[in-house]
Amino acid sequence: MPLHRIYHTPGQFSKNDKKGLTEAITKIYTNPKGANLPAFYVVVLFVPVDEENFFVGGKTTTNFVRISVQHIARSFDSHEQSKSFFEFYESALAPFIKERGFDWEVEIEQIDRNLWRENGLTPPLPRTDAEKEWVRLNKAVPY
Numbered sequence: 843m844p845l846h847r848i849y850h851t852p853g854q855f856s857k858n859d860k861k862g863l864t865e866a867i868t869k870i871y872t873n874p875k876g877a878n879l880p881a882f883y884v885v886v887l888f889v890p891v892d893e894e895n896f897f898v899g900g901k902t903t904t905n906f907v908r909i910s911v912q913h914i915a916r917s918f919d920s921h922e923q924s925k926s927f928f929e930f931y932e933s934a935l936a937p938f939i940k941e942r943g944f945d946w947e948v949e950i951e952q953i954d955r956n957l958w959r960e961n962g963l964t965p966p967l968p969r970t971d972a973e974k975e976w977v978r979l980n981k982a983v984p985y
Contacts, residue, residue, distance in 0.1 A: 843883040843915050843958065844871055849908040852890045859938055860888055866934040876930075877916045878969075880977040898945075907939050907946040916968055917952040924950070 846867055848855075855863065864886045871879045898906050918924040931948065932940070939946045958965065966972035 843885060843912075843960070844879070845912040845914075846884075846886045847889055847910045848886065849889045849891055849896075849910070851893050851896050851904045851906075854904070854907065854944065855888065855938070863935070863938045866938070867931075870931060870934055879915055880980055882980055883915055905944055907944050909935075909946065909948045911948065911950040912953050913950055914953045914955050914958045915965065917955075 844867075848863070867886055868881055868884045871877045871884050872881050893902050893904050896903055896906070918927065927950075928948070935946070935948075955965075966976050
């Protein structure tokens with residue numbers, strides 16, 4: 843499951859910004875030509891941090907966004923894959939971050955999928971018939 847924690851100062855993102863950014867991130871992972879994950883795997887958390895608690899280079903800031911991503915369902919097999927993902931990912935973020943003049947940083951952790959459970963169950967292996975069935979059965983889940 844990709845988990846995205848977006849650290850920002852209050853007021854950087856409106857309700858509509860959050861909705862748009864979340865939809866853009868979700869599309870990246872649900873794309874059939876990409877990871878082709880079910881939408882319910884994608885979790886985005888907006889974590890507001892008051893300016894007096896948000897420091898970059900030893901100074902408070904209201905112009906910085908820090909994004910911490912955890913990948914569990916899929917992982918990169920090569921530097922080329924990760925580079926391609928970052929280019930695609932940052933282009934999806936651009937209207938909400940870069941084009942608004944914010945500075946940003948993104949890091950991705952790859953978590954061992956053997957240490958992951960979903961509603962008490964071990965998710966099926968990537969791109970298997972079992973995963974296709976898992977996705978089909980969970981499309982009705984109201985996430």
